[in-house]
Every structure is written in structure tokens, then in C-alpha cells.
Amino acid sequence: MQLTPRIGGRPASADLWTDVLSPYDGSAVARVPALSATHVAEAVAAAAATLARADFPRQRRAEVLEAAAVLLTERTEEFAVTIARESGTPIRYARAETTRAAKATRAAAVECRRMFSDAIDDTAGVGFVLHRPIGVVAALTPSHGPLEFVARQVAPAIAAGCPLVLKPAEATPVSAIRFVDLLVEAGLPADWISVVTGRGADAGHALVAHPVPALIAFAGGAEVGREIRERAPDARVLIDPDMKAALILEPDAELDRVIEALKKGAFRATGRVLVHRSVYDRSVERLCEAICELQVGDPLDAATMVGPLISPADADAVEEEIAAARRNGAEVTGGKRRGPSLLAPAVIEGPPGDVRGPVVTATPYADLDEAVALAGSGTAAGIFTSGLATAVRAARELRFDTVLINDVPCAPPDRRPTGVREMTAEKNVMVMP
Known part of the structure; x- marks a missing residue:
């Protein structure tokens, strides 16, 4: 046409x-x-x-x-x-x-x-x-x-x-x-x-x-x-x-709700997932299990959650970033090439980063001060917590244009x-x- x-x-x-x-x-x-x-x-x-x-x-x-x-x-x-x-x-x-x-x-x-x-x-x-x-x-x-x-x-x-x-x-x-x-x-x-x-x-x-x-x-x-x-x-x-987005997971968050939200949105925009040390192992294990459930493929299929990158060259670049993380000693789950421009979602355990494509980094933190510092700055951030005081404090201190409470940033904020x-x-x- x-x-x-x-x-x-x-x-x-x-x-x-x-x-x-x-x-x-x-x-x-x-x-x-x-x-x-x-x-x-x-x-x-x-x-x-x-x-x-x-x-x-x-x-x-x-x-x-x-x-x-x-x-x-x-x-x-x-x-x-x-x-x-x-x-x-x-x-x-x-x-x-x-x-x-x-x-x-x-x-x-x-x-x-x-x-x-x-x-x-x-x-x-x-x-x-x-x-x-x-x-x-x-x-x-x-x-x-x-x-x-x-x-x-x-x-x-x-x-x-x-x-x-x-x-x-x-x-x-x-x-x-x-x-x-x-x-x-x-x-x-x-x-x-x-x-x-x-x-x-x-x-x-x-x-x-x-x-x-x-x-x-x-x-x-x-x-x-x-x-x-x-x-x-x-x-x-x-x-x-x-x-450019980040997500903070506090120890009092409802994990099932967090995982469902991450499945729907994290691999579209949320590059940095920061998890409190006390719940890090269990939360990341659940997240790595969840990405295996995400359908990767035809963007016109209603069941697809992860589509292709815009070009094979972009997929090559993301694949190289994942490989570099592995070479530097990071634990990586997922990220397998599924087609010329298709990559399965991946979780990289290590320092926070902003990898393009369906990739998130998972990083432990000790307290909210450290989480805010690791989050950096950007367009949108989210925090999962059942504590009102913690939510309000995060909203004040995070250096992001928009802060979501108990939700995952997955689209440009209104x-x-x-x-x-x-x-x-x-x-x-x-x-x-």
C-alpha cells in the first residue's frame, strides 16, 4: 500500500x-x-x-x-x-x-x-x-x-x-x-x-x-x-x-499483586526493580518464574505480552547488553532470542541499569534511602507498600515526574x-x- x-x-x-x-x-x-x-x-x-x-x-x-x-x-x-x-x-x-x-x-x-x-x-x-x-x-x-x-x-x-x-x-x-x-x-x-x-x-x-x-x-x-x-x-x-522508570518493592508489599503488575507492565518500561533485602530472594524467584508465563510473539495476537523490538539491530544490541551482564558476573534469567527482532524477557540480578527492550534489573536495597538513591531519576516510578507514611515519603523523595503507589509504571504518565x-x-x- x-x-x-x-x-x-x-x-x-x-x-x-x-x-x-x-x-x-x-x-x-x-x-x-x-x-x-x-x-x-x-x-x-x-x-x-x-x-x-x-x-x-x-x-x-x-x-x-x-x-x-x-x-x-x-x-x-x-x-x-x-x-x-x-x-x-x-x-x-x-x-x-x-x-x-x-x-x-x-x-x-x-x-x-x-x-x-x-x-x-x-x-x-x-x-x-x-x-x-x-x-x-x-x-x-x-x-x-x-x-x-x-x-x-x-x-x-x-x-x-x-x-x-x-x-x-x-x-x-x-x-x-x-x-x-x-x-x-x-x-x-x-x-x-x-x-x-x-x-x-x-x-x-x-x-x-x-x-x-x-x-x-x-x-x-x-x-x-x-x-x-x-x-x-x-x-x-x-x-x-x-x-525511564523504576519500581521499589517494600517488605510489607503484597507479593502476589506485585508479580501480576510486573507481568503486565515491567517489561515495557520499568527498567529498575529495587527489592528490600528481607524479601529479595523470594521476590526475584517469583519474578523469574513469572516471565516464563509471558507470551512472546505476534503483536496482533491478543495473548501476546511481549512483541518484537523495532529491528534486528536493536535486538542484537539488547542481546549484547545481556551478554555483557553475564560476563560481569550477573545472574541472568531469560533473554533467549526468539526471532530476528524477538527476545524473551529477561531479569538481570545486579546493579540497577536501564537496558533497552524487555529487560529489567533486580537489585537489593537495605532501606528506603538507598532505594531512592538507586532509583535515580526519570519520568515515572512506583512503590509497592502497605504503609501510608512510606508511600508519602517515597512520593516526596523520588526524583521522578510521576510516582505511582502500588502500581507499575508501564506507559508515559498523563x-x-x-x-x-x-x-x-x-x-x-x-x-x-
Whole structure:
């Protein structure tokens, strides 16, 4: 199936096309154009022209976002299948991702209506905050979460009134193209978003280096985020960070509940599992037994809990990290290669680490102070405990954006849409008596 993105509201044309392949079995998902720096320049120029028209008012933007959220909810299964096919995300999690994308889109609509009503209360007079779009936005999204991260970048830009150029990951552009098509169906002007598909070294680098975008919204790892800041020193850079999570297991936790939660979520996002020494042996033994029950394989099978990595190269890299842990004396359970991009889940007993793929490290700790230190920092953490005081203390001391009590972090946490206010320039306007 040939899938053509829009640039400036018109179908993009290219001499070269690339196949989007399923990471599970290598079957063709779609063909998309391999676009170049020339296409990026065309897309940015179209976005700048759209911004200059200033003909897409705030009320209408909110209505479009709300309509898109409704359409996305109605088409959850259709989008979930697309996510599963192009990224290898098991269908059960792909459905949840689609729901979160719809929620992010709806939240951006709410923020769009709310943010422009800021008032200034001053004894000398009355005033308000005038918001205007910061300018053209460049958005770059990763191969994991191919719909959710796109929605989290695109919806806030629409709410803020910023036309944008979207560069989805080379391996997973289909969800992005279809989401933009859905937005146009919901009433978004067709030239408001241009999608440039292709290699990061071609379209991605050209987009980051282009002088026109006032803001670059990037979802992914901190290292790439630093590179973007170096390549675009004059642009504002917003980073929606990769999921980095940890879990603390206190001795008073209900172990059966912990194991069930770990089976459902730990091998998707929770890299560090920290277990109190008094219950470490028994807990890790149960966890190692539990991973044998997880079905690994076809992401479209409703029973699958662990799907493939995005490519054989990624599976090779994770396999090497597991082998390195073994060479360093760590006890490793699981991690067997099941296919070109498939790895069985693994538990590495040793120092806490952030191994990619379906891998967790299990580390003992002596007290909560040590657990908090070993957890590090990141996007989400969880703690299992029956003690309210312990839970509250952990919530205060853990250096994570979100802390879950008696649950496992397994998806990006819900929060205010990243970038809506950041994508506007504010000006205080005072009216004197």
C-alpha cells in the first residue's frame, strides 16, 4: 500500500520510496516517499506562509482538536492495528496507546480554550495576557509510541496556533500520516501540517538545521536532545523524554499483586526493580518464574505480552547488553532470542541499569534511602507498600515526574499537554483607568 503524506496541503512527490516493514515478520505495512532536504525546505516555507495568513482562530482550533479526539476514539481498533503492525507493540498495549493519544488531543483542546483567558489583577489598572503563536514548529518523534508521541507534539502546536512540520521516525511513519489525515478530516486546514518521511540523516537533520522553525519539539532520548540543541542554538527546544522508570518493592508489599503488575507492565518500561533485602530472594524467584508465563510473539495476537523490538539491530544490541551482564558476573534469567527482532524477557540480578527492550534489573536495597538513591531519576516510578507514611515519603523523595503507589509504571504518565504554553509568546497588556 502506497501512503503519501502532504506537504503544504498537497501530496508529496519523490523519486525514491521506502518500504515500512513489520518488525515481527518482515511483511510490508506500507510504502512511503523518502523525502530530502529540498522537501523539508518546501514544507517549512508552506508552514511559514500558513502562519502569516493568521486565519485559523483559537475557537476553531479547539473544535478541530475535540472532533479529532472523538474520531480517534471511534477508530481505536484501526489505529491500534496500525501501531501493532509497524512498531511491534502488542495489540493490547496499542489500544491503550490510542486511548492515550485521544486523551492528549482532547487535553490540548481544553488547554487551548483555557490558556487565553489569563487576567492580570493590579492596583494600578486591569489587564490581560496576550498570547500569540511562537512561530513554525518542527516536531520529531520516535519509533516507539508512534501515535502517542505524535499526538503529544502535534496537538499542543495546533492549540497554540503554530503550523508545523512533522518528521516521524523512519521505521514508523504510518500512524503519523494517518493521524494527520484524521486531523484534516476533523477540519484542520490541509496545509497546517506537513509530514516529511525518510531517513533522519536526510529529512531529520535538514529540519533541525533549518533557520525558520522557532521551536523544535522532540520526543526521545536525552543524548539526541542535546545534539538537537547544538544543531539549533537559536531555536527553543522542547523535549518529551523517553520513558525511564523504576519500581521499589517494600517488605510489607503484597507479593502476589506485585508479580501480576510486573507481568503486565515491567517489561515495557520499568527498567529498575529495587527489592528490600528481607524479601529479595523470594521476590526475584517469583519474578523469574513469572516471565516464563509471558507470551512472546505476534503483536496482533491478543495473548501476546511481549512483541518484537523495532529491528534486528536493536535486538542484537539488547542481546549484547545481556551478554555483557553475564560476563560481569550477573545472574541472568531469560533473554533467549526468539526471532530476528524477538527476545524473551529477561531479569538481570545486579546493579540497577536501564537496558533497552524487555529487560529489567533486580537489585537489593537495605532501606528506603538507598532505594531512592538507586532509583535515580526519570519520568515515572512506583512503590509497592502497605504503609501510608512510606508511600508519602517515597512520593516526596523520588526524583521522578510521576510516582505511582502500588502500581507499575508501564506507559508515559498523563500530564498537561507538553508545549501548549511554551509554543506561545506572552505579552502583558495593561489598561489604565
